[in-house]
Amino acid sequence: MELHTLQPALGSFKCKKRIGRGQGSGKGGTATRGCKGAQSRTGYKRKFGFEGGQQPLQRRLPKYGFQCPNRKLFTPLNLSTLQALVEKYNVSCIDSIFLRKHRIIGRQEKYKILGDGSLTVKLSVTAHRCSVSALQAIRHIGGEVVILPIYE
Numbered sequence: 001m002e003l004h005t006l007q008p009a010l011g012s013f014k015c016k017k018r019i020g021r022g023q024g025s026g027k028g029g030t031a032t033r034g035c036k037g038a039q040s041r042t043g044y045k046r047k048f049g050f051e052g053g054q055q056p057l058q059r060r061l062p063k064y065g066f067q068c069p070n071r072k073l074f075t076p077l078n079l080s081t082l083q084a085l086v087e088k089y090n091v092s093c094i095d096s097i098f099l100r101k102h103r104i105i106g107r108q109e110k111y112k113i114l115g116d117g118s119l120t121v122k123l124s125v126t127a128h129r130c131s132v133s134a135l136q137a138i139r140h141i142g143g144e145v146v147i148l149p150i151y152e
Contacts, residue, residue: 078114
């Protein structure tokens with residue numbers, strides 16, 4: 001066996017269809033694009049969701065609802081979550097720096113303390129928002145809550 005005698009395995013290599021090479025090729029004239037219409041022209045690109053002229057799904061479904069573009073989203077943090085953090089990391093102060101360091105909230109996320117669960121330790125909490133029940137629960141134990149401004 002020599003390098004010049006090597007050949008691909010039988011059936012593994014298939015020549016690509018050469019279109020638009022005249023009538024003798026069997027694919028001449030329209031070059032397999034059919035007659036007329038947008039798809040036969042160069043530069044045509046079918047838009048996303050195009051269903052062949054049928055009314056597209058995004059236009060068949062009704063519009064509904066409203067979302068304020070200026071809304072402020074808060075990540076909820078329950079008292080049970082705070083208790084778990086205190087037990088795991090043995091801290092007495094929970095603030096945004098601590099939460100970001102341990103990847104509980106993202107870099108730009110605002111968070112709200114909610115009253116689900118219970119606390120057993122005195123805790124100093126810094127948050128953007130705090131529910132009334134959470135505020136009462138933290139203060140009942142002797143902890144404190146500092147509310148951060150939303151626009152930092």
